Amino acid sequence: MTRHRLTGAALAAALLAGPAAAQVTVLGWPGGPEETALRAVAEMYNAREDVADEDKVELLFTSRDGFFDKLQVDLAAGSTAFDANLIATYSIGRYAPFMEPITLSDEAQDVFGETVLSTMQFDGEQYGVPTDLSLHFLYYRGDLIEALLADEAAAELYGDISEEFLGERLAPKSPEEWTWDDFAANALYFSQSVNPDSPTRYGTVIQMKNLLFNMMVFHSWPRSYGADWMDAEGALTMDSAAWREALETAKLLYDAGATPPDSTSYEYAEANTAFSSGQVAAMVQWNAAATELTGAQPETVAIAPPAGPEGRFTHIHGLGLGLNAAAENKDGARAFLEWLSTEEAALAYARSGGAPGLAGDTAQALADERPDLVQVGDYASNYGFVMNGATSESALSVYEAQAQEFTGYWAGTQDLDTAIANVTASMDELLN
Amino acid sequence: MPRHTRRETAVLAAPLVLFLLAILGFPVILSVVYGLSETTFQTLRSPSFTGLDNFSRVIADDRFWQAAWFSLRFGVITAVLQCALGLFLAVYLAPLIARHGWTVAVLIMPMVVAPAMMGLMYRLSLHEFAGPIPHYMWQWFGWSPAFLNARNVFATVVVAETLQWTPFAFLLLLAAYQTLPRDVAEAARVDGTRPWRLFWKIELPLLMPTLWIALFIRFIDGFRVFDNIYTLVGSGPGGITTSMSIYIYEAFLRQGDIGRALAAAILLFGAAFTLLSLAQRLGRRRRAA
Structure with missing residues (x-):
């Protein structure tokens, strides 16, 4: 009887006990190369002799669906379920009140x-260690462009089409020299x-769903005409020739059937x-x-937009x-994040499938194994931009508002003036 | 009602009432507090009271009315289509079902699929380059409609919803049809009544109470639609497929405007409660007459 009672008590104690004493719990981006890479560097970190048992890293993954919404609720509620968590450029401002700045190596x-x-x-504060970088490539079918450049009759037709639709006679060019007019x-x-004789059904595919990430893909276009969200003084600059030019050309392509x-x-x-x-034939898409894309169409070439x-x-x-401001093991989390910003960790992360934006010698060290990362680092340094206000607390909502209004314009449910006026009104409320 | 019986009723109902108050009371009170405050995720614990400001913002918001109109149209059209089709199937297939009961299991299968999964399934099957429907249309006719562009998307989501939920109306109406008194129909047949007239004059009036219930349930479900539309096309270009539920979800989680989202939810609840009360009163008056 006593033995049964003891067993029962032990079982009850085991069931009622909380998780083992806190390690450093890290909430990561699940289900992709980011997860694989994070697992690899966490294992590497835990194997280090100078990392105490109570500071070893334990990883936590949830579903990608609604990840940032769930994270927002957890952070706002002061959750202690994780010590370090994923952040993204466009959501830093929203999460910053519930996080603490960190020091990098x-x-x-x-x-x-x-x-x-x-x-x-x-x-002005560093809130995270950059792990993966996203930017855009122009993907095009090299075989189609090669054939076009070699065909004089095709070049004539190309000129006629560009003159009719864009009001300017253009000649086929190598995509490295393309302007957005050439792209169109x-x-x-x-x-x-x-x-009708085109070898492809569509010349491009533009992601026009009412979704904030699609606005990010689109932004590279108006930016090259000088577009920004706000000027240096914080005044909104959405009603500008730059935004209009890109929005109108995208609509022209949609209406002409150049995108599905x-x-x-x-x-x-x-x-x-x-x-x-x-x-x-060609598209602008994430790196x-x-x-x-190159796997599906071997003739595909990826270059800068x-x-x-x-x-x-x-x-x-x-x-x-x-770093989660409510973390229970802040010192342990700080130590892990600092190590993660070293060259040793960045190289291990890249070798395990991650896509960090690396500079200089670090990128060159990977040139043979990950040539794509050299390209990413090069484009990020030379062509990368972040819109003025795009890391603010309301950045995500601004992208949402733009997606709502601009997709309406493209789909023909409202005119351009209305779309720009509505976006400006929403952004005024959100940013000012 | 004698006093002691009333007391017993109160005692017996008390646990249920307390349970409901505990489960629903707190969220309702919190919703009202947040609905009357300026609340974001940053100020969840310290909302600032703004009176009816959120309600006036919602009422002045064109998107709220656009969402309300979408939900109303969607709810009415899908409820009518589902009940009409469900009634047709219940009556037309009744003899077959009487002999082969297992056919019911086959017919209600779409209802078993999670609506979000249904949305994803259509997203795949209607895609011009991956979906079987556009693929065969291109192969056979050299053309395929754009199922999800601004012009066709409403019809597409209506069809998707109707195909999934017609089995629900069918099941309700089949059960009602099978319990109709056979002797009345037999007598009418003996008197030489034609099948159509038998249905129109005898069976349909007897099915009307069930039909109203089916319409009502399907309308409510259609009005609060979320999952399948959201996974299929989101809120649509320019927000043209934003239902009331999607409006509230986006205001709450995507825009972080918690006060406005809850004000919209309270307004929706108020409207539904008023409509329900009116319908109930109307029903009572008709029964009394």
């Missing part, structure tokens, strides 16, 4: 470079609705599927799609890890 500046470090800063002309030429008619419901996956089918009058630009944002 002395090597961080050389490893990542200033542009990449700035993707994890808010109000190419999209029209390779669309069967405009050129269902594009207004397309996001990342749908757009990639369209390109992978071989029925699209993360490189393997998928087209240029505009103000230069060549690509939206950049980073994923990173920061």
Whole structure:
């Protein structure tokens, strides 16, 4: 009887006991190369002799669906379920009140470079270690462009089409020299609705779903005409020739059938599927799609997005890890985050499949194993931009408002003046 | 009612009432407090009282009315289509079902699928380059409609909802149809009544109470639609597929405007409660007459 009681008490104690004494719990980005890479560096960190048992890293992953919404609720509620958590450039301002700034290693500046470090800063403070960098590539079918450049009759037709739709006679060029006008002309030429003999059904695919991430993809376009959210004094600059030019040209392509008619419901996956089918000639897409797109269409080439009058630009944002203000093991979390910003950790993360934005010698050290990271680091340093206000507390809501209004304009449910006026009103409320 | 019986009723109902107050009372009070305050995720614990400001913002918001109109249209159209189709299937297939009861299990299968999964399924099957429907249309006709563009998306989500939830109306109406008194129909047949007239004059009036209930339930479900539309097309270009539930979800989680989201939810609750009370009073008056 006594033995049974003791067993029962032991069982009850085991069931009622909380989790084992706190280690450093890190909430990561689940289900992709980011998870694989984070697992690898966590294992490496835990194997270090100078890391005490109570400071070893334990990883926590939830679903990607609604991740940032759930994280927001957890942080606002002061959750102690994790000590360090994922952050993204566009959500730092929203999470900053529930997080604490961190100190990076002395090597961080050389490893990542200033542009990449700035993707994890808010109000002049460093809130995270950059782990993965996202930016845009122009993907195009090299075989189609090669054939176009070699065909004089095709070049004549190309000129006719660009003159008719864009009001300017353009000649085919190598995509390295493209402006956005060339991108549009190419999209029209390779669309069967405009050129019935086109080898592809559509010249491009633009992700036009009412979704904030699609606005990020679009921003590289107006930025090359000089667009920004606000000027240096904080005045909104949405009603500008730069925004109008890019918005109008995108609508022109949609109306002309140069992008699939269902594009207004397309996001990342749908757009990639369209390109992978071989029925699209060129598209602007996240760097993360490189393997998928080149795998599906071997002739695919990835380069920097087209240029505009103000230069060549690509939206950049980073994923990173920061410190939860309610963390129970802050010192342990700080130590892990500091180590994560060293060259040793960054190289291990990259070798395990992650996509950190690396600079200088660190990127070159990976040139043979991960040439794509050299390209990413190069584009981030030379063409990367973050809109003025895009790390603020309301940044996500601003992207949402733009997605709502601009997709309405593209789909024909409202005119451009109304869309711009509505966006300006929403942004005024959100940012001022 | 004698006094002691009333006391017993109160004692017996007390646990249920207390349970409901505990489960629903706190969220309701919190919703009202937040609805009357300027609240974001940053100020969850210190909301500042702003009176009816959130309510006036909601009422002045064109998107709220756009969402209300979408939900109303969607709720009415899908409820009518589902009940009409459900009634047709229940009556038309009744002889077959009487002999092969297992066919019911096959017919109600769409209802078993989670609505969010249904939305994802349509997202895949209607995609121009991955979906079987556009694929075969291109192959056979050299053309396929854009199921999800601004012009067609409403019809597409209506069809998707109707295909999934017609089995619910069918099941309710089949159960009602199977319990209709057979002797009345037999007598009418003996008198030479034609099948259509038998249905129209005898069976349909007897099915009307169930039909109203089916319409009512399907309307409520359609009005508060969220999952399948959200996973299929989100809130749509320019917000054209924003239902009331999507409006509240986006205001709450995506825009962090908790006060406005809860004010909209309270307004929706108030409108539904008023409508329900009116319908109940109307029903009572008709029964009394």
